[in-house]
Amino acid sequence: MTQPPGDFRPSRRDVLRPVEFVGGAAIAAVFTALIVLMTTRDWFLTLITAGGTFIVVLMGLALLAMTVKPNRGEHGDGTGGDPQRRDPSGPSAH
Template sequence: MTNPRDGGSRPNRRDALRPVEYVGGAAIAAVFTAFIVFFGTRDWNIALITLGGVFIIVLMVLALLTMAVKPNPGEHGDGTGGDPDRRRGDGSGH
């Protein structure tokens, strides 16, 4: 069931749950920071503002870092250094 009827491929479970990991991580950081701010100030308004701000900032940083990473194609890990002649296995390489 990896190929739906429309011809596209479905992402695996890890790729499908990746956004949930990012939102969950941002939420944990925001709650932790708001908890510290609340016990430091005893003011709910400042704690809630901190919670929202930290959530947005952490989520944006995670999204930007994710966009900066470019996954390598499968052929880059084969020890050829990207040389197509060495990849053929004709023995003319080093």
């Protein structure tokens, strides 16, 4: 995909969204690792559990994020242009 012409800049929320996913997965992995370490006292099993939990939670969060529809202003009408910057007097796709 190409960038739209002009001064397109993603919002701060859009830029930090991957950090939120990785942070959430890391928190879940650390929590699970602590539980496994306290119950088994086996470092190898703890590392495997932490890595598996990190990957599973990260993939789950990413898949859930893909199901969310963007705001109405972010939808296009299929013409490939930004609906808010389109010239209303120009040709339409309908």
